[in-house]
Amino acid sequence: MKPAIKVLALSGGVGGAKLALGLSRLVEPGELAILVNTGDDFEHLGLRICPDLDTVLYTLAGVVHPEQGWGRADESFGFMDELRRQGGPDWFLLGDRDLVLHVERTRRLAEGERLTQIMSEFASRFGVASRLLPMSDAPISTLLETDAGALEFQHYFVRLRSIPKVQKLHYAGAAQARPTDEVLDLLRSRSLEAIIVCPSNPYLSIDPILAVPGLRMALRAARVPIVAVSPLIAGRAIKGPTTKIMNELGIAADALAIARHYSGLIDGLLVDEIDANAETLRALAQTGIRVGVTRTLMKTLDDRERVADAALALAAEVASARGAGTGTAYPSAAPIDARSVG
Amino acid sequence: MKPAIKVLALSGGVGGAKLALGLSRLVEPGELAILVNTGDDFEHLGLRICPDLDTVLYTLAGVVHPEQGWGRADESFGFMDELRRQGGPDWFLLGDRDLVLHVERTRRLAEGERLTQIMSEFASRFGVASRLLPMSDAPISTLLETDAGALEFQHYFVRLRSIPKVQKLHYAGAAQARPTDEVLDLLRSRSLEAIIVCPSNPYLSIDPILAVPGLRMALRAARVPIVAVSPLIAGRAIKGPTTKIMNELGIAADALAIARHYSGLIDGLLVDEIDANAETLRALAQTGIRVGVTRTLMKTLDDRERVADAALALAAEVASARGAGTGTAYPSAAPIDARSVG
Numbered sequence: 001m002k003p004a005i006k007v008l009a010l011s012g013g014v015g016g017a018k019l020a021l022g023l024s025r026l027v028e029p030g031e032l033a034i035l036v037n038t039g040d041d042f043e044h045l046g047l048r049i050c051p052d053l054d055t056v057l058y059t060l061a062g063v064v065h066p067e068q069g070w071g072r073a074d075e076s077f078g079f080m081d082e083l084r085r086q087g088g089p090d091w092f093l094l095g096d097r098d099l100v101l102h103v104e105r106t107r108r109l110a111e112g113e114r115l116t117q118i119m120s121e122f123a124s125r126f127g128v129a130s131r132l133l134p135m136s137d138a139p140i141s142t143l144l145e146t147d148a149g150a151l152e153f154q155h156y157f158v159r160l161r162s163i164p165k166v167q168k169l170h171y172a173g174a175a176q177a178r179p180t181d182e183v184l185d186l187l188r189s190r191s192l193e194a195i196i197v198c199p200s201n202p203y204l205s206i207d208p209i210l211a212v213p214g215l216r217m218a219l220r221a222a223r224v225p226i227v228a229v230s231p232l233i234a235g236r237a238i239k240g241p242t243t244k245i246m247n248e249l250g251i252a253a254d255a256l257a258i259a260r261h262y263s264g265l266i267d268g269l270l271v272d273e274i275d276a277n278a279e280t281l282r283a284l285a286q287t288g289i290r291v292g293v294t295r296t297l298m299k300t301l302d303d304r305e306r307v308a309d310a311a312l313a314l315a316a317e318v319a320s321a322r323g324a325g326t327g328t329a330y331p332s333a334a335p336i337d338a339r340s341v342g
Numbered sequence: 343m344k345p346a347i348k349v350l351a352l353s354g355g356v357g358g359a360k361l362a363l364g365l366s367r368l369v370e371p372g373e374l375a376i377l378v379n380t381g382d383d384f385e386h387l388g389l390r391i392c393p394d395l396d397t398v399l400y401t402l403a404g405v406v407h408p409e410q411g412w413g414r415a416d417e418s419f420g421f422m423d424e425l426r427r428q429g430g431p432d433w434f435l436l437g438d439r440d441l442v443l444h445v446e447r448t449r450r451l452a453e454g455e456r457l458t459q460i461m462s463e464f465a466s467r468f469g470v471a472s473r474l475l476p477m478s479d480a481p482i483s484t485l486l487e488t489d490a491g492a493l494e495f496q497h498y499f500v501r502l503r504s505i506p507k508v509q510k511l512h513y514a515g516a517a518q519a520r521p522t523d524e525v526l527d528l529l530r531s532r533s534l535e536a537i538i539v540c541p542s543n544p545y546l547s548i549d550p551i552l553a554v555p556g557l558r559m560a561l562r563a564a565r566v567p568i569v570a571v572s573p574l575i576a577g578r579a580i581k582g583p584t585t586k587i588m589n590e591l592g593i594a595a596d597a598l599a600i601a602r603h604y605s606g607l608i609d610g611l612l613v614d615e616i617d618a619n620a621e622t623l624r625a626l627a628q629t630g631i632r633v634g635v636t637r638t639l640m641k642t643l644d645d646r647e648r649v650a651d652a653a654l655a656l657a658a659e660v661a662s663a664r665g666a667g668t669g670t671a672y673p674s675a676a677p678i679d680a681r682s683v684g
Contacts, residue, residue: 047445
């Protein structure tokens, strides 16, 4: 029998995967599920590519490129070299080993398998005990309206290096999508104890998940603490265009904006200690969201565990403040580095 | 304007490609077309793989693996290693560079492009002046009925290493196929001067081509000499299961059997000098097929040119014996190494 899932993480790619790895190490094998953004997925060379799912998979499997945070550590590029030589599109890097997943996924999708089944099988292949759950089995595509026209995510992010100015975002196909039975079952299960929103880009990685009709409501209906980890440190994101997009959308890039963005969804927000000044904490307190503080930068494996630990502790705090009397997702004592400010 | 095609070669994979390369070096750039077997084509990992077309392409492009005779000279196997590690099927070797063609072909076919168009574009990419013509744009699959059951060609040839005993061959899909307009136009063109049947496996490589409805008749209707190069030397094929299959089908593996096999199609047969004994030549003479003799083993580039030269010379001889008064495909003097026995 599969172990019951106790923690669900919502994640995009690199940053989210780091926290997911930390979480996976704090719970028993198989007690973590990761609900992953598929808004970045796209067709390239006729192959179905799911960057965030694969990044989470490779990270949890311990085969991810350690500096990059995506792709394989041990990779070769014969295919890419040859594609370039033949004049093919070379803006999206495809490693030879990485290609196995794209080819296999494309074949299985064409045969009618659901992405959820495929990723579950991939996780088994890689010996990953955590469950990888696509946000939906239906294709949803994050589209950015920019000063360079409407762009699919990978074209914006990789091909154009996030340079175009973002005016608006939407999630094409979301209206026709629905959450998978696997996700709905999990959110209805009595074993679930906490939902953690990883420090991924709120607009490009988490919002697409929340755009799946019914999913936001199902997350709330799970009646477990939902805690987000802020992707910002001193107004800057570690990686990716979060800050740039917030600026372009006219939103101040700070912890308060993150709290407001997730307002109505989250019960707790874990912010970086750099941002834990009196003024910010006061403003955050007014949102009604419980705040935790830790160093959120995740450079080492210890960092990933520490941030995961702080997020789970904050969730436990929320649960205990509610007096729900349910078990806590995180059985250990409060983490040394995390201070709670409620 | 494209140069007019003067010579058409019928070819399978490795052996045929060698002669095609020889032919390509004896005519002006663009004057050779190769009509290639697609009966070996198959779906693998969801990719459309055309082994003979790619072997001919790589050979003419000068990028083929020199010892193997197929695949790329400069190749890496990251994809294959990873596929194997993940427990995928590893019996069919796919190089990282080689994969570019399979991925690109699969994508284009899915978009509705014809295989003929795709291979023409691939030839351009590789700077190949000769025209690569699939025997049909419709899928045809060589099926072998064996003591191990019915097998697709690649399963018989690669996965089971030609070990099962062949009882019967057929070409699934052939009845629904038709020759392409490109091939029919070429066979009707006044520029065509000779058709050369390469020393490929008659059963596995040439018969599938001839099984395309209307193609055999169109070849004859071209009214140009058709010359085959025997794939046997002293009753043995250089490569592949030709002799084994002939034995299993109860056919003596000798030049006479090849002449009889192609009876009604060919005007001339080029045999190896080892087979040019008085008895064989007498028997061949009775078939009404004009016979040429040369060393047919093609180890070096010079060999390939020499055999090509002898085949074209034999075609010229057929044309001149007919008194057709048309130009000859091959303008030079009779090759030193080729003796004509008619």
